Amino acid sequence: MTDQHPPETLVSVPHLLARNAQLYADKPAYREKEFGIWQSWTWAETADEVEALALGLLDLGVNVGDHVAVIGRNRPALYWSMVAVQSVGAVPVPLYQDAVVEEMTYVLENCGARFAIAGDQEQVDKIIEAQETVHGIDHVIYFDTRGMRKYDHSEITSFADIQNEGRAAKARLSKQLNKRRDALTYDDTCVMLYTSGTTGRPKGVVLSNRNVIETSKNSSEFDHLSAGEETLAYLPMAWVGDFIFSIGQAYWSAFCVNCPESAETMNADLREIGPTYFFAPPAIFEGHLTQVMIRMEDASRFKRWMFAYFMEHAKSIGPKLLDGKTVSFKDRLIHSIGKYMVYGPLKNRLGMSRVRVGYTAGEAIGPELFDFYRSLGINLKQLYGQTEATVFITQQPDGEVRSDTVGVPSPGVEVKIADNGEVFYRSPGTFVEYYQNPESTASTKDPEGWVATGDAGFIEETSGHLRIIDRIKDVSKMADGSMFAPKYIENKLKFYPNILEAVVFGASRDRCCAFINIDLTAVGNWAERNNIAYSSYQELSQHPQVLDTVLGHVNAVNESVSQDEMLAACQIHRFLVLHKELDADDGEMTRTRKVRRAVIAEKFDDLIDALYDGSDTVYTETEVTYEDGRKGKIKATLDIRDATVIARTKVAA
Amino acid sequence: MNSPVEHYVTTDGRQIGGVMMDLRDITLRFGGVEAIKAISFDIREGEIRAIIGPNGAGKSSMLNVISGFYKPQQGEVYFRGQKRPPLKPYQVARQGVARTFQNIALFEGMSVLDNIMTGRMGHIKSNMLAQAIWAGKAQREENENRAAVERIIDFLEIQAIRKTPVGRLPYGLKKRVELARALAAEPDLLLLDEPMAGMNVEEKEDMSRFILDVNDEFGTTIALIEHDMGVVMDLSDRVVVMDYGRKIGDGTPDEVRNNQEVIDAYLGVAHD
Numbered sequence: 001m002t003d004q005h006p007p008e009t010l011v012s013v014p015h016l017l018a019r020n021a022q023l024y025a026d027k028p029a030y031r032e033k034e035f036g037i038w039q040s041w042t043w044a045e046t047a048d049e050v051e052a053l054a055l056g057l058l059d060l061g062v063n064v065g066d067h068v069a070v071i072g073r074n075r076p077a078l079y080w081s082m083v084a085v086q087s088v089g090a091v092p093v094p095l096y097q098d099a100v101v102e103e104m105t106y107v108l109e110n111c112g113a114r115f116a117i118a119g120d121q122e123q124v125d126k127i128i129e130a131q132e133t134v135h136g137i138d139h140v141i142y143f144d145t146r147g148m149r150k151y152d153h154s155e156i157t158s159f160a161d162i163q164n165e166g167r168a169a170k171a172r173l174s175k176q177l178n179k180r181r182d183a184l185t186y187d188d189t190c191v192m193l194y195t196s197g198t199t200g201r202p203k204g205v206v207l208s209n210r211n212v213i214e215t216s217k218n219s220s221e222f223d224h225l226s227a228g229e230e231t232l233a234y235l236p237m238a239w240v241g242d243f244i245f246s247i248g249q250a251y252w253s254a255f256c257v258n259c260p261e262s263a264e265t266m267n268a269d270l271r272e273i274g275p276t277y278f279f280a281p282p283a284i285f286e287g288h289l290t291q292v293m294i295r296m297e298d299a300s301r302f303k304r305w306m307f308a309y310f311m312e313h314a315k316s317i318g319p320k321l322l323d324g325k326t327v328s329f330k331d332r333l334i335h336s337i338g339k340y341m342v343y344g345p346l347k348n349r350l351g352m353s354r355v356r357v358g359y360t361a362g363e364a365i366g367p368e369l370f371d372f373y374r375s376l377g378i379n380l381k382q383l384y385g386q387t388e389a390t391v392f393i394t395q396q397p398d399g400e401v402r403s404d405t406v407g408v409p410s411p412g413v414e415v416k417i418a419d420n421g422e423v424f425y426r427s428p429g430t431f432v433e434y435y436q437n438p439e440s441t442a443s444t445k446d447p448e449g450w451v452a453t454g455d456a457g458f459i460e461e462t463s464g465h466l467r468i469i470d471r472i473k474d475v476s477k478m479a480d481g482s483m484f485a486p487k488y489i490e491n492k493l494k495f496y497p498n499i500l501e502a503v504v505f506g507a508s509r510d511r512c513c514a515f516i517n518i519d520l521t522a523v524g525n526w527a528e529r530n531n532i533a534y535s536s537y538q539e540l541s542q543h544p545q546v547l548d549t550v551l552g553h554v555n556a557v558n559e560s561v562s563q564d565e566m567l568a569a570c571q572i573h574r575f576l577v578l579h580k581e582l583d584a585d586d587g588e589m590t591r592t593r594k595v596r597r598a599v600i601a602e603k604f605d606d607l608i609d610a611l612y613d614g615s616d617t618v619y620t621e622t623e624v625t626y627e628d629g630r631k632g633k634i635k636a637t638l639d640i641r642d643a644t645v646i647a648r649t650k651v652a653a
Numbered sequence: 654m655n656s657p658v659e660h661y662v663t664t665d666g667r668q669i670g671g672v673m674m675d676l677r678d679i680t681l682r683f684g685g686v687e688a689i690k691a692i693s694f695d696i697r698e699g700e701i702r703a704i705i706g707p708n709g710a711g712k713s714s715m716l717n718v719i720s721g722f723y724k725p726q727q728g729e730v731y732f733r734g735q736k737r738p739p740l741k742p743y744q745v746a747r748q749g750v751a752r753t754f755q756n757i758a759l760f761e762g763m764s765v766l767d768n769i770m771t772g773r774m775g776h777i778k779s780n781m782l783a784q785a786i787w788a789g790k791a792q793r794e795e796n797e798n799r800a801a802v803e804r805i806i807d808f809l810e811i812q813a814i815r816k817t818p819v820g821r822l823p824y825g826l827k828k829r830v831e832l833a834r835a836l837a838a839e840p841d842l843l844l845l846d847e848p849m850a851g852m853n854v855e856e857k858e859d860m861s862r863f864i865l866d867v868n869d870e871f872g873t874t875i876a877l878i879e880h881d882m883g884v885v886m887d888l889s890d891r892v893v894v895m896d897y898g899r900k901i902g903d904g905t906p907d908e909v910r911n912n913q914e915v916i917d918a919y920l921g922v923a924h925d
Binding site for chain 2: 034035036037146147149150261262264265268
């Protein structure tokens with residue numbers, strides 16, 4: 001495909017769009033389920049829609065270098081918006097659609113957005129509320145017209161109207177649009193994405209066209225992505241991964257991006273589309289597995305036996321087949337029967353019948369969970385990356401997939417480990433800078449281009465794969481000087497379906513203690529089967545039998561940790577089960593569901609004190625934020641349990 | 654009871670038109686019991702009209718008179734200026750009146766989609782034979798009706814349960830499906846009998862938003878019975894208050910709220 005368009009002319013996403021509109025004019029570029037039917041747009045139609053919007057934006061007065069916020073759920077119109085913004089030389093800034101007003105206000109203020117493109121009334125309302133303190137926004141464009149009639153339309157216009165004005169102004173403005181588009185260079189800003197901000201305020205990461213296009217090219221080649229791929233775009237548009245998968249790689253490889261009808265219909269839409277290239281954080285895979293297991297418990301005895309038998313078989317054979325290792329004839333035979341009886345139908349149920357390349361990232365994935373999908377024959381792999389690297393730092397090549405590593409450096413990426421164990425990388429995707437924040441830029445990226453990831457890890461000598469231990473700032477010493485890596489322990493705990501989240505404390509202390517969040521789906525189902533009545537999450541979380549179950553999990557984790565010489569001191573001595581789910585609305589987690597340790601430690605300091613002072617119960621009052629933004633208080637008395645700690649005798653490895 | 658002003662504009666800027674339905678001196682008896690005693694009031698084009706009152710005040714009976722299910726012994730119903738002769742409920746429905754029920758009346762075994770499709774009955778013109786063999790016109794009609802239903806599904810945000818049998822749904826969603834079915838008839842006047850009974854705060858908020866949106870987007874006139882005073886006062890443009898079959902108040906929420914008789918009968922008096 002590069003014959004007609006030498007790579008040096010493909011210097012921006014709008015250029016890629018022009019190429020696709022020519023080479024793949026009649027091939028679907030976008031689909032969206034609307035009114036019960038999958039509507040689709042070819043590359044030629046996409047180019048037309050984007051052009052109309054871009055002309056409309058010119059007409060509206062968008063200047064080169066302006067920041068344009070884009071907020072809403074994954075819809076083709078919002079993806080077009082980003083490309084249209086780029087076409088006129090401005091910079092798209094996608095925002096998290098579930099962000100509350102304060103978060104949105106901060107980002108709008110920080111990037112100095114002059115325009116905003118919102119998906120629906122809900123987002124428009126938030127922007128209008130933010131405008132009480134943010135004064136830079138000249139105009140708001142909205143896509144879904146529902147409920148918007150009564151708004152003052154002097155500074156608000158519908159997406160369709162902007163496009164119509166653009167089409168009408170074509171004769172007048174198309175020359176200017178072409179000029180702006182042709183002026184785009186490899187080093188111009190492609191997009192600005194805000195980091196989720198596990199610590200402090202979010203920072204705007206500036207990514208250039210070079211970052212995005214080089215990365216998309218390399219990673220597409222790594223997994224042999226072609227124009228025939230189908231993906232489902234359902235992860236937040238503000239997240240770098242979605243930008244690369246649904247825009248970068250999609251435009252580079254010219255594959256089709258499918259948008260679900262609504263967040264609730266995601267699973268049904270997944271089945272209907274049957275993506276070939278699929279990305280999900282571990283939580284999604286875990287949710288699917290939990291659902292399968294719950295349904296299997298309701299199945300007939302014969303089906304349960306069949307499921308157990310073939311899954312057991314698949315566990316040993318499936319991964320070998322995927323990795324192309326030799327397998328005996330008998331095993332192959334059983335496996336092919338299993339394919340008809342269990343694996344095939346199950347994969348279809350999960351919407352993963354056609355998955356050729358699947359990735360998980362963001363968090364460590366439990367080995368059992370990972371193996372479950374691998375043994376079904378789904379080519380699920382891990383990658384390690386971050387916004388500052390335009391996603392890719394390391395990834396697992398086909399045939400070298402393991403649950404405990406994150407793979408080898410991606411094409412074009414150099415990785416080195418500093419003396420303190422921190423992972424550094426340098427790549428074509430290395431970000432340009434943090435927006436208007438030279439100090440942070442300088443402390444993250446050195447003059448030679450090496451970027452500190454903030455993660456501690458090491459490269460396995462035998463395989464050359466990278467292994468991540470924890471966030472470097474979280475890795476610290478306990479009172480006696482032994483190593484403390486909370487994330488490592490928390491992940492082990494979270495691998496149990498009953499445990500949704502865990503927060504381990506122990507830095508500069510003599511022993512480790514933990515907060516646990518139960519998973520309401522799994523524990524609720526267990527309670528139903530065992531005739532245990534409960535009226536609230538809070539009540540279920542403090543049920544003695546639930547505490548016993550969690551205690552069993554903690555003890556098992558302690559045993560496993562005690563085998564590890566480096567981390568044996570991190571065994572959990574005491575724990576409690578929290579009375580509320582940790583929530584991003586309360587600031588306890590980031591929008592990408594990573595725990596904010598400092599916030600939690602401060603908010604629940606009374607509980608931490610109780611863990612360490614030896615009391616059996618603790619009374620607490622906690623402020624919670626409801627979905628509509630109102631605040632309330634919940635009161636609870638929590639039980640504290642002691643776990644079994646295995647003495648630090650050296651175990652022969 | 655006709656107010657001198659024919660048109661008025663609500664506080665949020667909606668145009669309220671002339672009288673759509675005028676009920677004059679309605680009296681309804683069941684044997685010796687007088688459920689409704691000579692009540693008169695009107696419903697105007699485009700407004701949200703609430704009927705409130707304590708249990709047994711005759712609110713549902715009033716709604717049944719409007720929908721043609723009960724025939725009042727005395728009094729007249731004028732619909733768009735014409736005196737309405739005694740009609741069967743389906744004939745009233747054809748005039749553009751649709752309703753939901755206090756106790757949900759859906760087909761439990763059928764999917765949400767099929768339930769809402771039944772609301773399109775009045776829009777099917779092809780004969781039974783054509784429908785049975787799904788020939789030309791019937792097929793085209795079904796496609797059109799399905800498209801109309803899908804717009805309502807989108808409007809009420811129930812895409813995720815499109816294919817789910819109604820029997821499996823929780824109460825709040827069933828209420829929403831019932832509203833969807835009523836909307837599928839594309840009514841001019843929508844009657845809602847306790848649309849929020851038994852709902853939690855969040856479900857009530859959702860339902861209130863849908864009612865306002867229906868009124869705003871489709872211009873549908875709405876008459877509703879509701880117990881939650883907060884909801885009534887927030888939603889409605891004008892309120893009729895009934896007590897023991899009599900009308901004891903009629904006016905804007907503020908007027909009704911300050912009417913001493915209404916306060917005594919319904920909103921409660923301080924017990925000395």
